[in-house]
Structures are given as structure tokens and as C-alpha cells.
Amino acid sequence: MPSNAQLAFIGGGNMARSLIGGLLADGYPSDQIRIAEPNAERRDMLASELGIVPSASNTDAATDAAAVILAVKPPIVRSVAEELSGLIHKQQSLTISVAAGVRMQDIERWLGEGVAVVRTMPNTPSLVRSGATALLANAQVNKAQQDLAESLMRAVGQTLWLDVEEDMDIVTATSGSGPAYFFLLMEALEDAAAEQGLDRERARLLVLETATGAARMALESEDSPGQLRQRVTSPGGTTESALNVLNDHDFHTAIGKAVKAAADRAEELGNLLGEQ
Numbered sequence: 001m002p003s004n005a006q007l008a009f010i011g012g013g014n015m016a017r018s019l020i021g022g023l024l025a026d027g028y029p030s031d032q033i034r035i036a037e038p039n040a041e042r043r044d045m046l047a048s049e050l051g052i053v054p055s056a057s058n059t060d061a062a063t064d065a066a067a068v069i070l071a072v073k074p075p076i077v078r079s080v081a082e083e084l085s086g087l088i089h090k091q092q093s094l095t096i097s098v099a100a101g102v103r104m105q106d107i108e109r110w111l112g113e114g115v116a117v118v119r120t121m122p123n124t125p126s127l128v129r130s131g132a133t134a135l136l137a138n139a140q141v142n143k144a145q146q147d148l149a150e151s152l153m154r155a156v157g158q159t160l161w162l163d164v165e166e167d168m169d170i171v172t173a174t175s176g177s178g179p180a181y182f183f184l185l186m187e188a189l190e191d192a193a194a195e196q197g198l199d200r201e202r203a204r205l206l207v208l209e210t211a212t213g214a215a216r217m218a219l220e221s222e223d224s225p226g227q228l229r230q231r232v233t234s235p236g237g238t239t240e241s242a243l244n245v246l247n248d249h250d251f252h253t254a255i256g257k258a259v260k261a262a263a264d265r266a267e268e269l270g271n272l273l274g275e276q
């Protein structure tokens with residue numbers, strides 16, 4: 001990506017830290033990244049972890065930025081957008097939102113007409129450059145800005161552009177929140193192995209290697225996850241016994257309901273904030 005593009009992260013929380021960590025690991029120069037973070041303790045932590053000293057001022061961080069990344073919680077996006085609107089207009093910066101649920105039309109309304117906005121949904125594995133990000137651009141985004149957003153997110157993982165904004169809530173429920181579902185499965189599997197008598201250290205190693213191996217195999221295989229699962233499941237064997245229990249507990253249905261709840265919450269956040 002163009003390493004001369006000045007990036008300003010507004011909000012230095014979990015998602016910003018993952019994106020910045022991934023960018024630095026990809027070789028992005030740290031002097032081209034600014035962070036605004038109101039919490040002093042958090043600023044100290046980011047400075048020691050990332051080697052970038054954050055500012056307490058959003059406008060200081062955003063000054064001269066080619067891209068301003070709004071990485072605050074959804075209810076805070078409006079105040080930050082309104083605060084930075086004048087500066088963003090003056091500099092013609094690209095605004096990139098990572099906020100769940102917050103709709104393009106509202107970001108545009110808060111920033112004022114004519115601002116180039118890319119709405120994105122990244123995820124925290126961006127920290128290790130294994131992120132998955134969906135992007136959506138408004139009509140004001142020019143080719144160079146689209147390339148900038150694409151290369152920023154591509155530096156930390158895979159990207160895909162959406163055709164319709166409605167898909168963003170499903171993406172949020174799938175890949176935005178998705179790492180938590182896999183971490184929960186890892187926790188549960190580790191606990192189960194420990195309860196059966198395996199020491200924690202060995203249990204964790206086996207669980208993490210199994211998760212990595214399964215993901216890598218599914219990524220590299222022509223076969224679907226369902227076909228790969230069947231190949232682990234010998235008739236009358238151990239896996240079948242385990243999967244029968246998961247089926248008895250409606251595992252598949254539970255995941256479906258969980259993802260729907262997340263997508264519904266994203267829509268609800270969008271509705272709530274859109275009314276403001």
C-alpha cells in the first residue's frame with residue numbers, strides 16, 4: 001500500500017490496536033500512523049505496545065490524514081464525525097468507519113454532504129494479518145481512495161467489497177463477531193479435555209493446533225467443510241459419538257440463532273442511531 005498515506009485512528013481500542021498491529025507487522029511506517037485516544041491509561045499501553053504515542057485530541061490526530069479511521073463504539077461515531085467534519089472537508093480526507101451497525105447515510109449526514117466514506121467490517125485477527133474485512137464505498141470515493149481503503153485492509157488480511165449495504169449486518173454477525181465463536185469453541189474444548197484429565201498446557205496446545213489445522217485444511221481444500229467433517233467421522237467411531245451429542249443439543253441451530261441475534265443487534269443499533 002502507499003506508505004506515504006497518513007492514517008489517523010480515532011479511538012485506540014481493541015479493533016484499532018488489531019489493525020495498527022497488523023499494519024506495523026506488514027511494514028507500514030509507524031510515523032505515518034496517528035492515534036487519538038481519550039483514556040490516559042490506554043494511551044500509555046498503546047505507546048508501549050505499538051511504539052506510537054497517541055494523542056488525547058481527535059483533531060490533532062486527524063490533521064493532515066489521508067484517511068481518518070473511526071474506531072469508536074457505535075454510539076460515539078456521531079459526536080466524533082461531527083467534531084471532525086470541518087477538518088475532513090478541508091483536507092478532503094477519506095473517512096473509514098469500522099463501526100458495527102452504523103449506516104452510511106448516517107455517517108454522511110453527521111459528516112456533512114460530499115465526504116468520501118468507506119464503511120468496513122474488519123475483525124481482530126487483523127492483528128496477525130489474518131483478518132477478513134468487508135468494505136462498502138459511497139459515491140464520493142474516488143479510485144485512489146478506494147485503493148487506499150483496499151490496501152489498508154489487504155495489508156492485514158483478506159478483503160471483499162459488498163454490493164449492498166444490507167449485507168454488512170450479516171457480515172458483522174459472521175466475520176466481525178465470528179472470532180468470538182471460534183474462541184468460545186476453543187475454550188470449551190480445552191475445558192473438556194482438562195475435565196477429562198489432560199493437563200491444561202497440553203490441552204491448549206492440542207486445541208490450538210487442531211483449530212489452526214482445520215482452518216488451514218478447509219482453506220486449502222477444494223472440498224467443503226461438511227465433506228472434510230465427514231472424512232473425520234468414521235462410522236461407529238469416536239467422532240460420530242461426539243457429533244451425535246452436538247446434534248442432540250441442536251448445535252447447528254444454536255449457531256444459526258446466534259448469528260441471527262448478532263445481525264439483528266447490528267440492525268437495531270443502526271435503527272437506534274439513525275433516529276438520532
Ligand SMILES: NC(=O)C1=CN([C@@H]2O[C@H](COP(=O)(O)OP(=O)(O)OC[C@H]3O[C@@H](n4cnc5c(N)ncnc54)[C@H](O)[C@@H]3O)[C@@H](O)[C@H]2O)C=CC1
Nearest residue numbers: 010011012013014015039071072073074098099100122123
Ligand atoms: N472488537 C472487535 O472485534 C470489532 C469491533 N468493531 C467496531 O470497532 C469499533 C470499536 O470497537 P472496539 O475497539 O471493540 O471498542 P473499544 O471500546 O475497545 O475501543 C473504543 C475506543 O474508543 C475510545 N473513545 C471513546 N470515546 C472517544 C472519543 N470521543 N474520541 C476518540 N476515542 C474515543 C475509547 O477510550 C476506546 O479506547 C466499534 O464501533 C465496533 O463496532 C468492528 C469489528 C470488530
Ligand SMILES: O=C(O)[C@@H]1CCC=N1
Nearest residue numbers: 099100172176177178
Ligand atoms: O461486538 C461488537 O459489537 C463488535 C462488532 C463486531 C465484533 N465486535
